[in-house]
Amino acid sequence: MEAQYPAHWEADVVLADGGTAHVRPIRPADADRLRSFYSRLSDESIYFRFFGPRPRLSDRDVERFTNVDYVDRVALIATIGTEMVAVIRYDKTGPGEAEVAFLVEDAHQGRGVASVLLEHLAATAREHGIETFVADVLPANMRMMGVLRQAGYTAQSRFADGVVRMTLDLTPTETSAEVTTAREHRAESRSIARLLTPGSVAVIGASREPGGVGQTVLRNLLAADFTGPVYPVHREVRAVAGVRAYPSVTAIDGDVDLAVVAVPAGSVLDVVEECAQKGVHGLVVVSSGFGETGAEGRERQDELARTARSYGLRVVGPNCLGIANTDRAVRLNATLAATVPGRGKVGFFSQSGALGTALLQRVAQRGMGISTFVSAGNRADVSGNDLLQYWEEDDATEVILLYLESLGNPRKFTRLARRISRRKPVVVVKSGGTPSGHSAEELGLPDTAISSLFAQAGLIRVDDLIQLFDVGQLLAYQPLPAGPKVALVTNSDALGLLAADACLAAGLEPRPPVNLGAAAGAAEFGAALEGELASAGVDAAVVIYMPPLPGDAEAVAAELLRVSQSSGKPVLTTFEGHLGMHPALQVTEPGASRERPAPARGSIPSYAAPEEAVRALAQAARYAAWLSQPATPPPALDDLDPDRARTLVHDLLSAPEPAPVPKSAPVSEPGAAPAPVPGPVVEAARARRAVRSAAFAEPGPPVEIDAAELLSCYGLTVWPAEMVRSPEEAVAAAERLGWPVVLKVADPGASRRAGTVRLGLTGPEMVRHAFTEFADQLGEKVLAVQRMAPQPAVPTVVGVVEDPAFGPVVSFGLGEVTARLLQDQGYRLAPLTAEDAAALVRSVRAAPLLFGQYGYPPVAVDALEDLLVRVGRLANDLPEVARLDLDQVLVGESSVMILGARATLRTPAGPRLDGGPRRLS
Numbered sequence: 001m002e003a004q005y006p007a008h009w010e011a012d013v014v015l016a017d018g019g020t021a022h023v024r025p026i027r028p029a030d031a032d033r034l035r036s037f038y039s040r041l042s043d044e045s046i047y048f049r050f051f052g053p054r055p056r057l058s059d060r061d062v063e064r065f066t067n068v069d070y071v072d073r074v075a076l077i078a079t080i081g082t083e084m085v086a087v088i089r090y091d092k093t094g095p096g097e098a099e100v101a102f103l104v105e106d107a108h109q110g111r112g113v114a115s116v117l118l119e120h121l122a123a124t125a126r127e128h129g130i131e132t133f134v135a136d137v138l139p140a141n142m143r144m145m146g147v148l149r150q151a152g153y154t155a156q157s158r159f160a161d162g163v164v165r166m167t168l169d170l171t172p173t174e175t176s177a178e179v180t181t182a183r184e185h186r187a188e189s190r191s192i193a194r195l196l197t198p199g200s201v202a203v204i205g206a207s208r209e210p211g212g213v214g215q216t217v218l219r220n221l222l223a224a225d226f227t228g229p230v231y232p233v234h235r236e237v238r239a240v241a242g243v244r245a246y247p248s249v250t251a252i253d254g255d256v257d258l259a260v261v262a263v264p265a266g267s268v269l270d271v272v273e274e275c276a277q278k279g280v281h282g283l284v285v286v287s288s289g290f291g292e293t294g295a296e297g298r299e300r301q302d303e304l305a306r307t308a309r310s311y312g313l314r315v316v317g318p319n320c321l322g323i324a325n326t327d328r329a330v331r332l333n334a335t336l337a338a339t340v341p342g343r344g345k346v347g348f349f350s351q352s353g354a355l356g357t358a359l360l361q362r363v364a365q366r367g368m369g370i371s372t373f374v375s376a377g378n379r380a381d382v383s384g385n386d387l388l389q390y391w392e393e394d395d396a397t398e399v400i401l402l403y404l405e406s407l408g409n410p411r412k413f414t415r416l417a418r419r420i421s422r423r424k425p426v427v428v429v430k431s432g433g434t435p436s437g438h439s440a441e442e443l444g445l446p447d448t449a450i451s452s453l454f455a456q457a458g459l460i461r462v463d464d465l466i467q468l469f470d471v472g473q474l475l476a477y478q479p480l481p482a483g484p485k486v487a488l489v490t491n492s493d494a495l496g497l498l499a500a501d502a503c504l505a506a507g508l509e510p511r512p513p514v515n516l517g518a519a520a521g522a523a524e525f526g527a528a529l530e531g532e533l534a535s536a537g538v539d540a541a542v543v544i545y546m547p548p549l550p551g552d553a554e555a556v557a558a559e560l561l562r563v564s565q566s567s568g569k570p571v572l573t574t575f576e577g578h579l580g581m582h583p584a585l586q587v588t589e590p591g592a593s594r595e596r597p598a599p600a601r602g603s604i605p606s607y608a609a610p611e612e613a614v615r616a617l618a619q620a621a622r623y624a625a626w627l628s629q630p631a632t633p634p635p636a637l638d639d640l641d642p643d644r645a646r647t648l649v650h651d652l653l654s655a656p657e658p659a660p661v662p663k664s665a666p667v668s669e670p671g672a673a674p675a676p677v678p679g680p681v682v683e684a685a686r687a688r689r690a691v692r693s694a695a696f697a698e699p700g701p702p703v704e705i706d707a708a709e710l711l712s713c714y715g716l717t718v719w720p721a722e723m724v725r726s727p728e729e730a731v732a733a734a735e736r737l738g739w740p741v742v743l744k745v746a747d748p749g750a751s752r753r754a755g756t757v758r759l760g761l762t763g764p765e766m767v768r769h770a771f772t773e774f775a776d777q778l779g780e781k782v783l784a785v786q787r788m789a790p791q792p793a794v795p796t797v798v799g800v801v802e803d804p805a806f807g808p809v810v811s812f813g814l815g816e817v818t819a820r821l822l823q824d825q826g827y828r829l830a831p832l833t834a835e836d837a838a839a840l841v842r843s844v845r846a847a848p849l850l851f852g853q854y855g856y857p858p859v860a861v862d863a864l865e866d867l868l869v870r871v872g873r874l875a876n877d878l879p880e881v882a883r884l885d886l887d888q889v890l891v892g893e894s895s896v897m898i899l900g901a902r903a904t905l906r907t908p909a910g911p912r913l914d915g916g917p918r919r920l921s
Contacts, residue, residue, distance in 0.1 A: 005070040008910045009124060011919035012309040013078075016112030016183070018190035018281070019312035020920070021085065023120050026075040030084065031062050033077075037084040042106045048141040049103045051163075065089070072098075074124050078113050081276060081311045088117040090125055090133065098125060100133040100168075102144070112183065114147045119180060119917035122153070122170050127911075133168040152176030184918045185389050191314050192382070192390035195282040196325045196372050198257035199228045201334060202249055202280070204271055205262035205287075206232035206240045213286055214262035215240060216336050217322060224324075224333035224340065229254060249274045256280050260322065260334050265289030265300060268318070269307055276311035283308060284334055285317035286353075291378045292319055305380040309920065314386075320377025321356030326370055327396065335375065337361075343598040344369020345476045347397040349387045351405045353377040359403065359465065366580025368473050369598050371396040383408050385416055385921065392420045398601075399475045400426045401468055409921035410805045411914040414457045414829060421458030422631055425475045425623055428454060428461050429468045445803055445827070452827040452843060453806060456836060458626045460619050470616040473581060473605040478570040480624040483539040486617065487532035488513040490544035490610075491520045495574070499542055499610035506618035511538065518548050526559030533567040540570045540621070542613050546577065557584035557604075565602050570620065572613040575606040582606045634831040635869060637715065642877045645713035649880045652703055653907055707884060707901035714870045718898045721786040727768040733785040734767050740788040743770045745780050760788060789897045793890035794849055794859050798868065800830070800875040800884035807912055808875035810868060814846045815888040832872035837865040850891060859891040867896050882906040 010024040026034075038046075038057050046054055057065070068075050068089070075089035088102035100121065104113050125133070137144050145164065149155050153176050154169040201221060206214035214232075218241055221230050231252045232240035239245050246252050249259060249271070259280045261271050265287050275283060290301035301318060308315045316323055322335030326343045333340045337357040341364040348363065348370050350356050356375040363370060371394065374387055384402050391397045400420070407413055407430075417426055430450065454461045462468050486508050490496035496513030503510035514532065516524045525545065532538050541564075545556055553576060564571040565587075575582050587602040607613040708718040722733040723746055734741040745756040756778070758770040767785075774780045795815030803809050810832060813825035826843030828836045841847060841861060852858035867889065875881060883904040890897045913919060 003068070003070050006127075006910060008913060009076070009120070011120065011917070012306075013116045013918055014184075014187040014191050014920060015116065015312075016110075016187055016190070018187060018192075018194045018314075019080075019111065020191070020309045020314065021078045021080050021113065021116075021312065022310050023076055023078050023117065023919075025070060026066050026068065026077050026087065026089075028063075028066050030066050030077065033079075033082075033084045034062055034066055034087075037087070037105060040105055040107070041103070045103065045106055045109075048138055048144065049101065051138060071128055074121065074128075076117055076121055076124070078117055079310065080108075086113045086117060088114070088121050090121060090130070092130065093134065096129060096131040098130045098133060100135050102147075109143065112187065114144075115151065115183060116918055118147060118151055122151075122168075123917050126170055131170055133170060135166045135168075136163045137166060138162075139164055150179065152179030180918060185392070187918070188386050188389040189393050191282075192386050195258060195284075195314060195316065195382070196323060196332065196374075196390070197327070197330055198281070198332065200231065200255060200257050201226065201228065201332070202231040202233055202246075202252060202256045202259045203262065204233040204249060204259055204275075206234055206245070208234075208237055208240055212262075213336065214260075216338075217260050217262060217286065217334060218243070220333045220335060220338055220340075223338070224331050226331055226333070227329060228257075231256065249278045249280065252278070257282070258334065259283050261285045261317075262287055265297070265318070268300075268304055272304065272307050272311065272313070275313065280313060282314045283316070284320065284322055285315060285377075285380075286320055286322055286336060287317075288319045290318040290380070301378055301380045308381065315381035316374060317353075317377040318380060319353055321350070321353045321375035323375070324360075324370070324373040326372070335360075335373070339364050340370075340373070342367075342369045344371060345396070345398040345601070346370045346401055346472055347387065347391040347394065347399070348373045348401045349384050350375045350403040351377070351379060351384070352403060355403070355465075362465070362469060366469055366473060367583070367586070367599060368469065368476065368581060379406075379408060381920070383921070385409060385412050388413075388416045388420050388426070392416075392423060398424060399472055400424055401472050402426065402428045403465065403468065404428060404430045407805065409914065410453075411807045411829075411912070412921060414453055414459075414806070415914065417454075417459050418457040421623075422627070425620075426459050427468055427471050427475070427619075428459050429463075429465055430454070430461060445801065445806075445809065446823065448823075448825075449809065449811075449827040453809070453829055455622075455626070455843075456828050456839070458623065460623050462619065466612075467615065467619075469580075470607060470612055471619045474570065474572060474616045474620055475623075477581070477599060477601055477603040477605060478564075478572070479568060480627070481540040481570050481617065481621045482624065484508045484621050485537055485539045486510045486614075487529075487535070487538040487541040488544070489516065489525065489528045489532060489541060490514065491516050491518055491525075492544060492546050495544045495546060495610055499544065499614055502611040502614035503618075506614055508614065508618055508621060521552060522555035522559040525556050526563055529560060529571070530563045530567075533563065533569050533571075538569065540572070540617055542610060542617065543571060543573045543575075544610050545573060545575050554584050557582065560604055561585060561587065561602070564604060570617065571604050572617055573604055573606045574608070574610045574613055575604075577608055578606040579608045580606060629835050632833050632835060634833050634873065637870065637873065639715040640870075640873065641713045642873075645710055645874065645878060648710060648713070649878055649905055652705060653880060653905055655703075702882060703905040705903050705905060707886075707903035710874070710881075710903060711886075711898070711901055714874045716867060716870055716898060718901050719786055719789060721784045721900070724771075724783055724785055725781060727771040730767050730771050730783065730785050731764045734761070734764070737785060737787040739763070741767065742786045742788050743767060743774070744784050744786070745774065745778065746782045746784045747780075786899065789890050789899065790892050792857055792859075793892040793897070794856060795888045795890055796850075796864065798871055798886040798889050800871060800881060802875070802879060802882045802906075802908075807914070808872075808879070808881075810840065810872045810875060812840050812868060813844055814849065816846070819844070819846050828872070830872035830875040832869050834865065834869065837868040837872070840868060841865060857893060860894050860896060861891070863894070863896045864889070864891050867898075879908045879912055880905050 005025045072092035077084050078086040085108045086104040090098040090100045092098045102114050148166050157166045203218045206218045232245040234245045259275050291298040324340050325332040337360045339361050353375050391400050486503050488499050493515045500510040514528050581599045585604040587600045724730040740760050740762045743758045761767050797813050797815045799811040801809050808830035811825050811827050824844045826840045828840045849856045886898050886901050888899045
């Protein structure tokens with residue numbers, strides 16, 4: 001029987017030059033593929049691999065190389081099309097150690113194939129407890145030594161017996177993570193650059209029919225004056241739109257960088273094969289009939305992505321509007337939209353093909369301009385994540401606008417956004433709902449959670465397309481505000497008051513409006529704005545120019561531009577009700593044509609109403625506040641024991657029967673924190689050797705546990721409690737725990753219901769009476785006794801959910817019934833930095849209760865934030881923790897007390913892939 005391997009060992013990857021390949025374990029059926037690969041190698045490559053000549057592989061060699069056990073002997077290959085182009089393997093040589101070697105076809109050396117294979121092989125090795133790779137390399141084989149040294153792992157080398165022995169410690173390090181991230185970034189950026197800056201374009205399916213999809217794209221390419229050759233492809237005609245046509249892509253005389261595909265869905269795969277033969281770099285598939293049509297179309301779409309990637313091609317679409325690049329050196333309009341905005345500073349991604357034309361028209365009407373535009377349609381391959389990587393490096397793009405209907409890889413999306421938002425603002429319209437493939441109800445994450453996670457990453461999430469462009473035009477042409485203080489200069493008292501009210505509603509701090517009166521002209525507006533901006537108490541200004549009678553708008557605009565350009569503070573206007581970049585308020589980009597002027601930074605955006613200007617300014621102010629916070633890593637915590645936690649979780653999931661619930665020791669003195677006693681599961685596990693990762697254990701049913709022992713691994717202690725079944729047991733427990741005590745319903749969900757807790761019981765009779773009362777009124781026979789926590793304290797709730805899309809998410813809210821009913825909760829991705837924890841606490845509407853407002857005393861918020869950081873670390877370390885509920889967490893004047901903690905453990909389907917080797921999602 002052929003050995004099996006985990007599905008996540010296969011991956012599509014982007015190479016250093018932007019092409020793609022497929023990585024997978026070798027199989028016995030690859031024998032002929034291996035022979036063919038070997039026959040194409042140079043003598044030098046063979047010599048470097050085998051330390052001598054080996055003209056051919058024997059049948060025994062082939063059998064040995066293609067038959068591995070995927071544990072002690074593993075080999076991964078990279079394929080492009082049907083051909084194998086590289087192989088890497090390890091053979092275990094001792095405990096925790098394996099010998100590694102790789103071989104790359106000469107024609108593909110220098111493309112980063114070996115580096116990405118090493119990343120994937122190291123990940124598979126770690127899954128089987130291999131911690132070290134050893135490689136013997138000939139001194140002249142500088143390429144292999146370079147790959148090993150540049151992987152980011154700790155490497156050592158020594159020379160003996162004519163070879164260099166290199167040793168790699170496979171323990172992931174900050175350096176190795178940075179190397180992987182940097183390579184992923186460069187590769188994905190280059191793959192998109194090849195799409196957006198083609199030297200030539202073929203339009204496949206360009207018919208002579210007026211209004212046809214292919215002909216529309218062709219005419220738009222020609223109308224935009226694309227700087228390279230355009231090749232119509234039609235099986236029968238000799239010319240389309242006056243341009244010579246070719247019967248196939250392969251018949252074209254010159255090179256083809258980009259192909260726009262507009263043929264029926266059933267013919268697209270044949271076109272992909274032809275484009276691969278021609279050496280095309282990328283495809284824009286505007287054809288419909290794929291995932292949007294149902295299950296059969298989805299299968300066709302998946303096959304399209306697999307086939308294209310296997311041949312090294314990236315795909316935009318299918319069912320998309322197309323792509324555009326306004327760079328004067330390119331002038332690409334490979335879209336179905338005749339109207340493409342002029343040159344600008346905004347990169348624009350739209351998942352919707354149907355909305356794309358209208359969106360481009362709105363941008364053009366505002367006079368904003370764009371740098372590049374991509375409509376991904378069904379997003380079979382190229383996604384918003386790829387575009388983020390490209391726009392991060394694109395000097396022509398200063399602001400990124402995204403219209404998203406779903407999130408293909410949300411964890412990667414937020415990781416990228418958090419980094420890129422530090423350099424460039426990212427504004428997102430995310431339509432209501434949750435990431436594709438699951439619902440919020442299944443995940444336990446409402447849409448507000450996505451907003452919280454976006455905010456954590458520095459993303460500016462807006463409610464609709466109007467706000468997307470409102471915010472985009474401000475960020476593209478004006479500086480960020482240094483704070484929330486806003487000056488209002490107006491010639492309308494009513495509009496000034498509306499703007500002030502809008503500021504207060506948006507969390508800004510307006511100054512009293514400066515009303516210049518209906519007759520105010522350029523001099524009055526210039527002087528008033530200059531005076532306001534000169535004040536240290538002003539961070540931004542909103543100018544309202546709505547004269548009841550026609551005035552000298554050009555002169556007013558000139559004064560506003562003059563004053564704003566020297567202030568360094570953002571200025572927004574409602575200028576005669578104009579929406580967008582008013583021509584009189586523009587600073588023209590040098591070199592722009594008269595027909596299509598490009599606004600430069602310093603241009604002042606205008607809004608139809610002052611409220612819209614204020615909303616855009618508020619978003620910019622929140623983004624500026626996020627930027628002002630340092631980008632720090634999660635804090636180092638010295639008192640953690642994640643290895644003990646992993647062993648505990650593994651044993652709990654492996655236990656044939658439910659594991660015994662560990663108990664906490666009673667408190668030795670009043671007010672002292674209880675010291676947890678290690679449970680029997682952990683004590684037994686300490687004597688064991690390394691265990692196989694739970695990620696590859698046989699899936700079993702969820703296991704619900706008391707989480708006290710698990711939390712103790714992260715320096716957190718659960719307030720002791722004892723389950724009792726009679727009044728006398730309750731009294732005895734109270735004597736052991738110490739008076740006063742609390743008696744409560746043992747059901748973990750009881751804290752969500754009123755009347756399930758009796759506080760401050762100071763003697764046996766009070767305990768007996770409370771027990772009897774519970775039994776009579778609620779029918780409860782099992783109750784919990786806990787020592788009374790110090791008062792005063794604010795009840796809060798902390799939780800974790802392992803979301804299949806986002807990964808581990810930490811939630812926080814107050815424990816009051818009203819806060820629960822209003823779902824007043826905040827969310828953050830784990831692990832949490834100190835800043836994340838502070839922002840999470842302050843994100844809930846009831847947060848003022850923690851800071852001494854409304855009659856509550858101030859409590860130990862710093863201790864609460866420390867708890868959140870620790871819980872976030874636990875969630876990040878242990879993907880097996882499907883859910884964790886700390887209910888309640890009392891925040892007192894000097895400490896926090898966890899009154900109850902339950903966890904649900906589940907064997908995950910596999911490791912979290914976003915933190916592993918590079919792969920296309």
